[in-house]
Amino acid sequence: MSLLARSNISTAKTFLPRTMLSLAPGHVLQGTRWDYRILEGVKGDDRTHASTIFKAYTRTQKNSAIVLRLTWPSRAIVKAASPNDEIAKENLDRGCRTYGLPGVSSAACFRQLYDVIDNSTIALEWLDTTLAQAKYQPGAKTYVLIDEVLSGRVIAIVGDLGLAFASGDRINVQPFAMRAPEVFLGQACTELAQVWVVGAIPRPLINESWSMAKVKRLFPDWNIPAPGEVKGYSLQDAVESARFFSEEIEELQAILPFETETQKVEMLEQLRDLLRLMLLRSINARRKQERPKGGTCSQRQANGS
Structure with missing residues (x-):
């Protein structure tokens, strides 16, 4: 190359x-x-x-x-x-x-x-500005995420490729706030892990243990393995702390399961369904959703399913 x-x-x-x-x-x-x-x-x-x-x-x-x-x-x-x-x-x-x-x-x-x-x-x-420097406009219409960009007056460009990695190249390429569960546990980051980028965990830059504990609180069915079930001293320490945090840290006990938390926020039911579909903990479950059976989405909608 x-x-x-x-x-x-x-x-x-x-x-x-x-x-x-x-x-x-x-x-x-x-x-x-x-x-x-x-x-x-x-x-x-x-x-x-x-x-x-x-x-x-x-x-x-x-x-x-x-x-x-x-x-x-x-x-x-x-x-x-x-x-x-x-x-x-x-x-x-x-x-x-x-x-x-x-x-x-x-x-x-x-x-x-x-x-x-x-x-x-x-x-x-040269780029005139960054998205971080763009002024927030609170008057946007409800559920409209992109407006002026489509008018041709604004061009959004990816400005830095220094942290771009090939799929599966690194396990820690995702930041804590948007890291898929399996990546926390040592698996490589692949395309199927990218759906977790929709999320944002408050208090980023804590550590893997804190973030895993928050995922566990949101999704109680997700299993954090015992230290003896993973390899590497750092990962063993991380899962041991995560298991403790999820059960004992008072601040984390305020986090309720995903279904309960999303009911606190006013949103379209379709959006809640989409988030539920995207935030599957099992990579195998995500893989099954990648190519749905029974035709394309448009075909299933036409059939009334």
């Missing part, structure tokens, strides 16, 4: 470590497509930013091909990983490899990768 899908980005040059001083405002980084003049740093939330981000102006190079001059963007984002931060460097490299997958670099739904400047610095497409 090539590092990049765009053939006009050279990956053959020898990369040398770049010091953070070369990313000072006004400094120009030479890329393989365009040059990038650093404008200013972008301040993150100190939790999700593993790399250092800069706004930059782009400029064409003297020997640029005509096609590069015609497609030249005026602005870009420069992302740099600290030489001493192995996790940030790993995420940066993983993001670059992801752009080499078929259909990723050419898809309009992903932020464009402009240049791999060196082994710890890349240049990406």
Whole structure:
């Protein structure tokens, strides 16, 4: 697999470590497509930013091909990983490899990768804002989740592929708040685990034990195995604590079973049915729902079932 899908980005040059001083405002980084003049740093939330981000102006190079001059963007984002931060460097490299997958670099739904400047610095497409920065509009119609996006005035783009993993590649790829039950117990994250992303468990970033205990409170039929039934010291400690938390921690005792909790919230019965269908604890049960018997949904509806 090539590092990049765009053939006009050279990956053959020898990369040398770049010091953070070369990313000072006004400094120009030479890329393989365009040059990038650093404008200013972008301040993150100190939790999700593993790399250092800069706004930059782009400029064409003297020997640029005509096609590069015609497609030249005026602005870009420069992302740099600290030489001493192995996790940030790993995420940066993983993001670059992801752009080499078929259909990723050419898809309009992903932020464009402009240049791999060196082994710890890349240049990406400029995005005007993030969903986190978008102003909440409380006047939206009931049950309407997407409105202006469909009008053509707003384009939503996936902006960071540094934490994109192949299905089944890692067991801990899902955050605690949206992790499927089997992933807590050591199984790899697959497509069938993605339905659990609809949820949000309060107080994230606690640990696996706390999150498993909350799942157990919501779904009493879900079995948290005994420590002797799982492998690995960390997982054994996690399930032992989870079993204790679900039965003894007073704060968790306020969580009632799913059917009772959802009755507290005003929602369409169809939505409650959908959540019940999606949040199946057994991966085998989810697998059976993946290809329903008796024809497609539209066929069953036409038959009145």
